[in-house]
Amino acid sequence: MEVHSGDYRARARRIIEETPEVREAVTAATRTFVEHRLEAFADLDEDALSHWAERVKSHALTHLADYLEEAEARLVERGAHVHWAESASDVHRILERIVRDNGVKKVVKAKSMLSEEVGLNPFLESCGVEVLETDLGEYIIQLFGEPPSHIVGPSIHRSLDDIRAIFHERLGTPRDASPERLAAAARELLRNAFLTAEMGISGGNFLVAETGSIALIENEGNIRLSTSVPRIHVALVGIEKVLPKWDDLSIFLQVTAKSATGQPVGCFVSIIQGPGGSAAGEPDGPEELHVVLVDNGRSRLLADPEVWEALRCVRCGACLNICPVYRQTGGHAYGYVYSGPIGAILAPGLVGLEETLPLPFASTHCGACKDVCPVRIPIPDLLHVWRKRAVERGLTSGVERSVLGLWASVVTRPALFGLAEKVAGLIPDQVVRHLPMLREWSAGRELPRATGRTFRELWDEGIE
Amino acid sequence: MRVSLFVTCLGDRFFANAAADAVRLLRSLDVEVDFPKDQTCCGQPAWNAGDVPEALRMATHTAEVFADADYVVLPSGSCTAMLRCTYPRLLEAPAVAERSYELAEFIVDVLEVTELGRGLEGRRLAYHHGCHALRELGLETQPVRLLESAGAGVVPWEMDQECCGFGGLFSVKNPEVSVAMADRKLDTLPDVETVVSADGGCLLQLDGRARHRGLPIRFKSLASVLWEARRGGA
Numbered sequence: 001m002e003v004h005s006g007d008y009r010a011r012a013r014r015i016i017e018e019t020p021e022v023r024e025a026v027t028a029a030t031r032t033f034v035e036h037r038l039e040a041f042a043d044l045d046e047d048a049l050s051h052w053a054e055r056v057k058s059h060a061l062t063h064l065a066d067y068l069e070e071a072e073a074r075l076v077e078r079g080a081h082v083h084w085a086e087s088a089s090d091v092h093r094i095l096e097r098i099v100r101d102n103g104v105k106k107v108v109k110a111k112s113m114l115s116e117e118v119g120l121n122p123f124l125e126s127c128g129v130e131v132l133e134t135d136l137g138e139y140i141i142q143l144f145g146e147p148p149s150h151i152v153g154p155s156i157h158r159s160l161d162d163i164r165a166i167f168h169e170r171l172g173t174p175r176d177a178s179p180e181r182l183a184a185a186a187r188e189l190l191r192n193a194f195l196t197a198e199m200g201i202s203g204g205n206f207l208v209a210e211t212g213s214i215a216l217i218e219n220e221g222n223i224r225l226s227t228s229v230p231r232i233h234v235a236l237v238g239i240e241k242v243l244p245k246w247d248d249l250s251i252f253l254q255v256t257a258k259s260a261t262g263q264p265v266g267c268f269v270s271i272i273q274g275p276g277g278s279a280a281g282e283p284d285g286p287e288e289l290h291v292v293l294v295d296n297g298r299s300r301l302l303a304d305p306e307v308w309e310a311l312r313c314v315r316c317g318a319c320l321n322i323c324p325v326y327r328q329t330g331g332h333a334y335g336y337v338y339s340g341p342i343g344a345i346l347a348p349g350l351v352g353l354e355e356t357l358p359l360p361f362a363s364t365h366c367g368a369c370k371d372v373c374p375v376r377i378p379i380p381d382l383l384h385v386w387r388k389r390a391v392e393r394g395l396t397s398g399v400e401r402s403v404l405g406l407w408a409s410v411v412t413r414p415a416l417f418g419l420a421e422k423v424a425g426l427i428p429d430q431v432v433r434h435l436p437m438l439r440e441w442s443a444g445r446e447l448p449r450a451t452g453r454t455f456r457e458l459w460d461e462g463i464e
Numbered sequence: 465m466r467v468s469l470f471v472t473c474l475g476d477r478f479f480a481n482a483a484a485d486a487v488r489l490l491r492s493l494d495v496e497v498d499f500p501k502d503q504t505c506c507g508q509p510a511w512n513a514g515d516v517p518e519a520l521r522m523a524t525h526t527a528e529v530f531a532d533a534d535y536v537v538l539p540s541g542s543c544t545a546m547l548r549c550t551y552p553r554l555l556e557a558p559a560v561a562e563r564s565y566e567l568a569e570f571i572v573d574v575l576e577v578t579e580l581g582r583g584l585e586g587r588r589l590a591y592h593h594g595c596h597a598l599r600e601l602g603l604e605t606q607p608v609r610l611l612e613s614a615g616a617g618v619v620p621w622e623m624d625q626e627c628c629g630f631g632g633l634f635s636v637k638n639p640e641v642s643v644a645m646a647d648r649k650l651d652t653l654p655d656v657e658t659v660v661s662a663d664g665g666c667l668l669q670l671d672g673r674a675r676h677r678g679l680p681i682r683f684k685s686l687a688s689v690l691w692e693a694r695r696g697g698a
Binding site: 012013023329333367387388389396400404405407412438440444446447448456457463 | 480488509510637641646675
């Protein structure tokens with residue numbers, strides 16, 4: 001997908017000022033997620049679980065090549081085709097060949113953020129293939145022609161009224177249809193698509209090396225159908241999704257579901273190990289299984305000792321839900337497929353810092369994300385690494401650098417500091433509110449009320 | 465016992481009276497307070513901006529100023545977090561890191577005083593937890609305990625632990641989001657006379673927004689309110 005992160009502030013402002021209902025919808029949805037998450041972990045030793053999950057993921061990532069080859073070998077043994085894609089265009093090329101070789105005209109898609117990351121839908125459409133999203137949230141944003149605004153809840157920025165209106169326009173449901181009626185209308189359309197599509201495309205929550213198993217978590221049954229009914233199934237799996245052992249999987253499924261929505265596990269978990277009719281005991285399923293292992297910047301990120309830990313992410317969205325910055329705008333402000341705190345550390349790693357500024361600065365560094373991450377990614381520290389690099393590479397604003405440099409020069413000279421404080425106190429508010437940076441403060445806030453004297457003056461006079 | 469007060473740059477300019485109240489409070493607890501004159505800013509603005517060399521200059525200066533202090537007490541949670549949690553990443557084994565305490569933290573954890581007086585009898589307050597105080601220092605119960613033991617009702621506030629939107633430079637780099645965050649705090653505030661916080665930046669943010677909207681809410685530094693607790697009932 002195209003990256004528009006450079007416009008973060010303008011996008012955020014537009015969302016806040018022009019579509020205040022988005023802020024309300026996102027805040028309500030994320031708060032519900034947060035409450036459910038808290039309940040889900042209430043009786044568990046969350047700390048022990050996250051330490052364990054961190055260890056397993058870090059181990060997998062530091063032995064990634066071995067585990068990926070193990071997973072590939074197991075999948076190939078069962079008759080799956082395994083493809084390695086270094087970039088988005090590699091994914092496109094691989095999919096184009098599968099589509100052409102099999103005369104595919106219609107694809108049903110299960111929810112996959114990786115497919116958004118590599119811009120798969122527009123590419124397939126450009127090949128003349130009809131693509132239908134089958135996750136209800138994804139289907140809704142497909143109708144609106146929008147990217148997802150949240151990793152787990154792609155359409156949480158949309159209100160019920162928005163959805164009623166677009167369903168009325170596109171599917172002919174009544175203007176005041178109940179959510180059940182809307183879901184039924186989508187269901188009817190999607191059921192037919194499952195039966196007529198030649199190919200299903202999914203992502204993969206986890207890839208178990210030991211057994212060559214792709215695990216998928218969902219609630220609607222659409223993943224089960226997308227991956228088993230059409231003749232061909234293509235799974236796009238990020239190379240960082242690997243888990244070493246089968247025994248690791250059950251805990252990761254639980255930790256991910258609990259962190260995401262507070263569910264014990266998803267309503268459905270699909271485990272895919274090979275095509276149907278394969279020797280190793282997969283009686284049902286598609287005739288062909290293609291697994292595309294996607295790098296797209298991940299190995300570069302992995303090789304970066306300061307930021308590699310971002311790759312532990314299991315895409316639960318807990319950091320988005322808890323983030324007070326994310327809650328004001330939802331994900332579209334970030335201009336990248338992954339939004340919120342995790343997006344702000346993944347984007348510069350996967351795409352490039354210059355292309356994704358100012359995302360590492362789109363955070364108050366409040367630290368709430370760090371406390372909820374089920375794999376203990378030190379998100380605030382990683383944000384800081386990207387900020388540091390932005391300064392080192394001269395990518396931050398000249399005004400900001402000058403102000404900070406001046407400030408450092410003043411505060412390391414105490415006599416000058418005292419003088420500067422006095423001078424600052426003499427500048428009238430009418431002037432202050434037009435100074436660089438303070439101008440931005442004054443747009444929605446009054447300037448601080450300075451006390452008449454500084455503390456050091458009070459101290460010199462004597463504090464009674 | 466002797467402590468060095470680090471008033472912080474915001475405290476010096478914008479919360480001078482609150483800092484003076486911190487001095488009065490500490491003295492009333494038989495603590496001798498000194499004020500090293502060469503102190504300025506801890507360097508947090510530069511650190512948060514990613515400007516490590518400038519942060520290092522300021523941290524080096526501050527660590528030198530307080531090198532001989534038995535305790536450094538700050539009327540600011542986030543600056544305390546800068547000294548305690550970030551200085552060890554900038555400087556080699558800075559002594560100042562483990563000797564620094566936020567004011568309420570110092571009173572409860574070091575002095576082991578949990579009742580200052582009864583000077584807040586009948587007051588209805590809300591307490592805003594600064595993010596770095598809460599999540600880096602683990603300062604959660606101490607301020608509330610001191611307020612409540614002085615007779616104040618600290619009214620539950622569903623958003624009391626959510627960020628106010630200040631975030632230092634964030635407030636001027638992303639003013640629209642920053643203001644929306646302040647609004648979320650203000651719009652969920654229960655019916656109280658005063659909002660108390662240990663962090664100057666948060667107070668400037670919330671007070672600045674509340675005054676802009678014409679909301680009749682008072683914002684006060686924890687140091688001043690704790691001094692009221694002491695003075696009123698001592």
